[in-house]
Amino acid sequence: MVRIGIAGAAGRMGSRITALSKEYENIQLTGAFDRKGHQDTGKDIGALVGIGECGVQLSDSLESIIDNIDVVISFTTIEASLEHVRLASSKGKAVVLGTTGFGKGHIQEITGLAKKIPCMMASNMSMGVNLLLKVLQDIARVLGEGYDIEIIEAHHRMKKDAPSGTALKMAQVIADALDRNLDEVAVYARKGIIGERKAKEIGIQAIRAGDIVGEHTVMFGGLGERIEVTHKVSSRDTFARGALRAALWVLGKSAGLYDMQDVLGLK
Numbered sequence: 001m002v003r004i005g006i007a008g009a010a011g012r013m014g015s016r017i018t019a020l021s022k023e024y025e026n027i028q029l030t031g032a033f034d035r036k037g038h039q040d041t042g043k044d045i046g047a048l049v050g051i052g053e054c055g056v057q058l059s060d061s062l063e064s065i066i067d068n069i070d071v072v073i074s075f076t077t078i079e080a081s082l083e084h085v086r087l088a089s090s091k092g093k094a095v096v097l098g099t100t101g102f103g104k105g106h107i108q109e110i111t112g113l114a115k116k117i118p119c120m121m122a123s124n125m126s127m128g129v130n131l132l133l134k135v136l137q138d139i140a141r142v143l144g145e146g147y148d149i150e151i152i153e154a155h156h157r158m159k160k161d162a163p164s165g166t167a168l169k170m171a172q173v174i175a176d177a178l179d180r181n182l183d184e185v186a187v188y189a190r191k192g193i194i195g196e197r198k199a200k201e202i203g204i205q206a207i208r209a210g211d212i213v214g215e216h217t218v219m220f221g222g223l224g225e226r227i228e229v230t231h232k233v234s235s236r237d238t239f240a241r242g243a244l245r246a247a248l249w250v251l252g253k254s255a256g257l258y259d260m261q262d263v264l265g266l267k
């Protein structure tokens with residue numbers, strides 16, 4: 001039995017992970033918390049997420065639940081997630097980290113903290129996207145040079161970071177496959193007299209509208225043909241189930257930083 005604690009349990013992702021945890025007989029929800037001052041602090045989290053009372057109250061800190069859990073699942077904010085990993089690392093607890101938008105310095109810190117604990121970090125926990133990352137690597141390698149690569153992502157209006165962590169991961173995988181430095185070839189927006197497209201550019205464009213859960217299209221545009229690969233998510237439950245699967249997988253692993261490809265055995 002894996003005892004999980006959910007960070008940001010009142011949020012869009014946290015509430016779905018909390019609700020779906022009930023479906024897993026080898027997962028026990030033993031803690032749930034959100035930010036300090038949250039209006040629902042102290043209320044039963046099961047009732048809050050629509051699965052009926054479960055006897056676990058929404059707390060306002062990881063400190064208050066950490067001794068009672070094996071794995072903390074955090075889909076929150078960058079600063080909050082870093083705090084969660086720091087505390088989990090000092091207490092020897094495993095982490096599933098779904099928050100997106102980390103910079104290089106943050107990832108460096110997380111990598112350091114994961115020397116003491118198993119930590120699974122992924123900007124997208126869906127099976128489909130992780131499979132696609134593998135396929136994109138193959139397409140890029142086979143096509144090689146001569147195809148223009150453009151990534152277009154679309155998300156809901158509330159999303160805070162852009163481009164999405166998934167679009168960046170796709171760009172990174174393709175850049176690695178083609179031996180390009182992403183920092184040098186990424187182009188995030190175009191406007192005005194920009195001249196001809198450079199051959200090695202990897203374009204990444206972000207659309208924000210309404211309640212789109214998450215869509216990514218990668219285009220390989222050649223002369224006379226183009227390949228487009230598209231992934232669309234219609235429900236956050238896809239990510240939530242991935243996070244719960246990761247929580248079952250990560251407990252008992254040796255210390256280190258893992259990703260969803262490890263969880264799904266795609267490496």
Ligand code: NAD
Pocket residue numbers: 007008009010011012013014033034035036038075076077080097098099100101122123124125126239
């Ligand atoms: P959200 O705003 O609905 O939820 C975030 C929750 O975290 C809120 O309830 C907020 O109050 C809470 N929070 C803030 N500070 C906190 C703290 N210090 N301690 C505990 N809780 C705190 O956002 P969301 O749509 O659920 O997304 C959260 C993150 O997950 C974003 O970075 C998003 O991009 C990412 N995300 C990742 C995946 C994936 O598969 N990895 C999928 C969807 C979203």
